[in-house]
Amino acid sequence: MEFSFSSKYPFTSEAKQKVEGSSLELNDEMMERAVQRVVTALKGKAEAPLEHGDERGTPYHIHPSDELLELGSYAAARMMLAHLRNRFLINKFAVAEAKRASSFMGKDSEENLRKLGDELGINPQEFEGKLALPVYQYASFSPRSIDYRLIFRNVKNGFVEVTRHEVIRLMEEAVKGKMESYKPLQNPPQIIRDYSQKLMVLVPKETVLKMSFKEGDNPPCIEKLLEGAKAHQNLNHQARLVLAIYLLARNVPVEKVQAIFSNLPDYEDRKTKYQLDHIIKRGYSMPSCATMLSYGLCVADCRIGSPIRWKGKVEPWKKGKGSSS
Amino acid sequence: MEERERQFVLKEFSGYYRHAKVEVPSVEQREFGIGGFDRKIEARHMAFESDAALQNYLIHDTPVYISHSVAYYKFPKATPMENKGWMGGDLIFDLDVHGGLFLSKEEQEKVRHDAIRLVEDFLLLDFGVKKEHIRTVFSGNRGYHIHVKDPAYRMLEGDARREISDYISGKGLDYTKFFSDPNEDKWKRYGPKESDWGYRGRFCRTAAKVLEEDPASIHRRLKKPEEAALLREGMRTGLWSKTSISDIVERMNVVAKGMPVQCIDVDTGVTIDTKRLIRVPNTLHGSTGLIAKELKSLDNFEPYRDAMAFGNEPAKIEALQEIPAQEFLSSTMEKMQNGEKRDAPLPYAMYLILKGAAKLS
The missing domain is CATH 3.40.5 (Ribosomal Protein L9; domain 1)
Incomplete structure (x- = not known):
C-alpha cells in the first residue's frame, strides 16, 4: 500500500478533512508521536511516517488507522507550536516539514503535484511550449537566491519559464511559508499543555543572540540579515556567506559567528564550522554593493561601494517618505 | 508662505474641485491621508464611503494634498495598521526625475519615455498585464505614477514586489549570468538565444544589432563576415563558443553597456510598500497646483501645457x-x-x- 496523498502532505485541506471526519481524539500515543516529530525537526531531519514492522524499512506500509495517527500527530504538533509560540521551534518545524514534503514531491505523480499545486497556489502550465509559472506566483514563492532572481529568468506575457525541479523547490518554499503562520490557540486542551511542557524539556536551550553591535553599527543589508537570524529565518546560501564574511571581517570571534548561525532553522554544527574555517582559510573578501545587489540582498542606497565601508549613518535620501512626490 | 497666499491657494483649489471629476476605484476600501502647506501627509486613517463624499470633502475642507492607500482594507479607518484588515493592494510604480524649479524639456521627455517603456515593454509584454488594468497618472510634479490593478498581482507581499521592481529597473543585472559557467566546460559556453524571453532575449537582440551595425566595437575579428556569421549562429542557437574569440562573453560588455534597460528609475520604496499612500488621481499637487492627471495616453503629454487646473485670468x-x-x-x-x-x-x-x-x- 502506497502512501496516501494526505500522509505525504498532512498540511493540505484533504488531510484536514480526513482528521475532522474521523472520530480521532488526542491521546498519549498521538502526543508522543507529535513530540517526536518536533524533536526530530530540531535535529534538522524530517520525521518519516510511521511504519509497520521494522523501524526504518521501505517501502512504507501504512494501515488506515496508522494514517490517521500520522495525521493526528501532525495536527497535534501544530497545536503545541501554536500554544508555545516559540519562533525557533516553529521555523525549525517548518523547514523540516517542507523538506519532508519536498522529498515526496520529486517522486510523486503529475496528478498529485497538480493537486498539491492547487492547494499551495502554484500552477505550472505550458506557455509557448515551455513549462512556466505565472509571474505573481513565481515572485511570491521563489527562494531568495541569485539563481531564482526574476531579473535572470525568462519572462514573457506574465509567465516565467521554470523546470519541474524548480516548481518543486517553489512548492517547498510555499509549504514552509504555510508552516510558519499560526493562528493563536485559545484555551488549548489540557493534553496539549502537558505535552508542550514535556516538549520544552527536550528542546535544547535556545541560543540567545547577543551582538556586540549597537543598532546602526552595520549597514542596512547586514542589519536585515542579522534580524533574520534573530527571528530564526532560513537565510539562503549567499546571505549566509555574506553575513559570515562580514562578521569575520569585523573581527567577531568564530565561536560567536557560529552562535549567530545556530539560530537558523536548518543549522548544522559541523557543517557550519567547516564552512567558517573554509572562509577564513581562503580569505574570502567582502562582496561589493553591486554584488549584493545582484544577490538580491541590497536593501538601501547607501552609496558606500562595499558593506564593510559602512560608517554608521543613514543618509537623508534613504529616509522614507510618507507619500511619493 | 503667508496667510494671504494660503487663503488664495485654498480658495482656488476648492474652486477646481467644484468642477473636477475625482474617482477612486473601490473608494470605500481605501485609507486616505491629507497634507497641508508644511507636510504632504499631516493626517491619515481617513475614509470616504463614496466618490461623492470624497468630492464633497475636497470642496468644503480642501486639503493641499490628498493621497489614498494603494491597499484595499476591510476597515480603512481602523488604527493601528494591523487592525485595518489588509485585502491586497495595487502594484504601483513611481517614476521621478530630479530637477530645479522647472523640469527641463529633456527631463520631461526622459521620464515620459521611461513611463512609456515601463508600460509597453515591461507591464504589457513581460508581465502580461492587460491595458485596462493599468492607470497612468502624471504625478502632478516631477514624474508619473503607474497603478496596476490586475487582481493577479494584488496579493503580492513586499519582497515579491521588490523582485518585480528590480526586474523593471534592471537592478543587479549582470549579463555574464546569462552565460554558462566557464568552469563547467570552457569549450562550450552556452548563453541567451534571440528567441529567449525577458532580458535574455533583449540582450541577445541588442547584441545582434550591434554585430550588424558596428561589429568591430565587440572585436575587430568580427569585421570578417565568416567570423560574424559564427557569432550570429551562436546567438540563434545559444551556443556562443562557436566563434574563435575566446573571451566573447567578456567582449559582450560593450553590448550590455549600450543596452537601454537600466535607465528606468523606479522608486523601489514606493513599489514594495503595500501600505503606501499615493496621490489621488485628478486631484491637485500642493507643490505645483498642477493636476495629478490621469492620462489616456502618454503620447505628446506635456505637464506645463496639459495639466492645468485653472483658467488663464x-x-x-x-x-x-x-x-x-x-x-x-x-x-x-x-x-x-x-x-x-x-x-x-x-x-x-x-x-x-x-x-x-x-x-x-
Missing part, C-alpha cells in the same frame, strides 16, 4: 527669487528678477507661489 505676483524664462501654457514666460512684480496667468502664478518662488503682490 491674470494674478499679480512678486518674484522672491530670480525666475528663469520658461515654457508654460504653450508660451514663453519671461524671466523675472528678484522683487519684480508682474501679472501672470493664474496657473503659472500658482505654480510659482507653491514652489515658494513668488508671492501675491
Whole structure:
C-alpha cells in the first residue's frame, strides 16, 4: 500500500478533512508521536511516517488507522507550536516539514503535484511550449537566491519559464511559508499543555543572540540579515556567506559567528564550522554593493561601494517618505 | 508662505474641485491621508464611503494634498495598521526625475519615455498585464505614477514586489549570468538565444544589432563576415563558443553597456510598500497646483501645457527669487528678477507661489 496523498502532505485541506471526519481524539500515543516529530525537526531531519514492522524499512506500509495517527500527530504538533509560540521551534518545524514534503514531491505523480499545486497556489502550465509559472506566483514563492532572481529568468506575457525541479523547490518554499503562520490557540486542551511542557524539556536551550553591535553599527543589508537570524529565518546560501564574511571581517570571534548561525532553522554544527574555517582559510573578501545587489540582498542606497565601508549613518535620501512626490 | 497666499491657494483649489471629476476605484476600501502647506501627509486613517463624499470633502475642507492607500482594507479607518484588515493592494510604480524649479524639456521627455517603456515593454509584454488594468497618472510634479490593478498581482507581499521592481529597473543585472559557467566546460559556453524571453532575449537582440551595425566595437575579428556569421549562429542557437574569440562573453560588455534597460528609475520604496499612500488621481499637487492627471495616453503629454487646473485670468505676483524664462501654457514666460512684480496667468502664478518662488503682490 502506497502512501496516501494526505500522509505525504498532512498540511493540505484533504488531510484536514480526513482528521475532522474521523472520530480521532488526542491521546498519549498521538502526543508522543507529535513530540517526536518536533524533536526530530530540531535535529534538522524530517520525521518519516510511521511504519509497520521494522523501524526504518521501505517501502512504507501504512494501515488506515496508522494514517490517521500520522495525521493526528501532525495536527497535534501544530497545536503545541501554536500554544508555545516559540519562533525557533516553529521555523525549525517548518523547514523540516517542507523538506519532508519536498522529498515526496520529486517522486510523486503529475496528478498529485497538480493537486498539491492547487492547494499551495502554484500552477505550472505550458506557455509557448515551455513549462512556466505565472509571474505573481513565481515572485511570491521563489527562494531568495541569485539563481531564482526574476531579473535572470525568462519572462514573457506574465509567465516565467521554470523546470519541474524548480516548481518543486517553489512548492517547498510555499509549504514552509504555510508552516510558519499560526493562528493563536485559545484555551488549548489540557493534553496539549502537558505535552508542550514535556516538549520544552527536550528542546535544547535556545541560543540567545547577543551582538556586540549597537543598532546602526552595520549597514542596512547586514542589519536585515542579522534580524533574520534573530527571528530564526532560513537565510539562503549567499546571505549566509555574506553575513559570515562580514562578521569575520569585523573581527567577531568564530565561536560567536557560529552562535549567530545556530539560530537558523536548518543549522548544522559541523557543517557550519567547516564552512567558517573554509572562509577564513581562503580569505574570502567582502562582496561589493553591486554584488549584493545582484544577490538580491541590497536593501538601501547607501552609496558606500562595499558593506564593510559602512560608517554608521543613514543618509537623508534613504529616509522614507510618507507619500511619493 | 503667508496667510494671504494660503487663503488664495485654498480658495482656488476648492474652486477646481467644484468642477473636477475625482474617482477612486473601490473608494470605500481605501485609507486616505491629507497634507497641508508644511507636510504632504499631516493626517491619515481617513475614509470616504463614496466618490461623492470624497468630492464633497475636497470642496468644503480642501486639503493641499490628498493621497489614498494603494491597499484595499476591510476597515480603512481602523488604527493601528494591523487592525485595518489588509485585502491586497495595487502594484504601483513611481517614476521621478530630479530637477530645479522647472523640469527641463529633456527631463520631461526622459521620464515620459521611461513611463512609456515601463508600460509597453515591461507591464504589457513581460508581465502580461492587460491595458485596462493599468492607470497612468502624471504625478502632478516631477514624474508619473503607474497603478496596476490586475487582481493577479494584488496579493503580492513586499519582497515579491521588490523582485518585480528590480526586474523593471534592471537592478543587479549582470549579463555574464546569462552565460554558462566557464568552469563547467570552457569549450562550450552556452548563453541567451534571440528567441529567449525577458532580458535574455533583449540582450541577445541588442547584441545582434550591434554585430550588424558596428561589429568591430565587440572585436575587430568580427569585421570578417565568416567570423560574424559564427557569432550570429551562436546567438540563434545559444551556443556562443562557436566563434574563435575566446573571451566573447567578456567582449559582450560593450553590448550590455549600450543596452537601454537600466535607465528606468523606479522608486523601489514606493513599489514594495503595500501600505503606501499615493496621490489621488485628478486631484491637485500642493507643490505645483498642477493636476495629478490621469492620462489616456502618454503620447505628446506635456505637464506645463496639459495639466492645468485653472483658467488663464491674470494674478499679480512678486518674484522672491530670480525666475528663469520658461515654457508654460504653450508660451514663453519671461524671466523675472528678484522683487519684480508682474501679472501672470493664474496657473503659472500658482505654480510659482507653491514652489515658494513668488508671492501675491
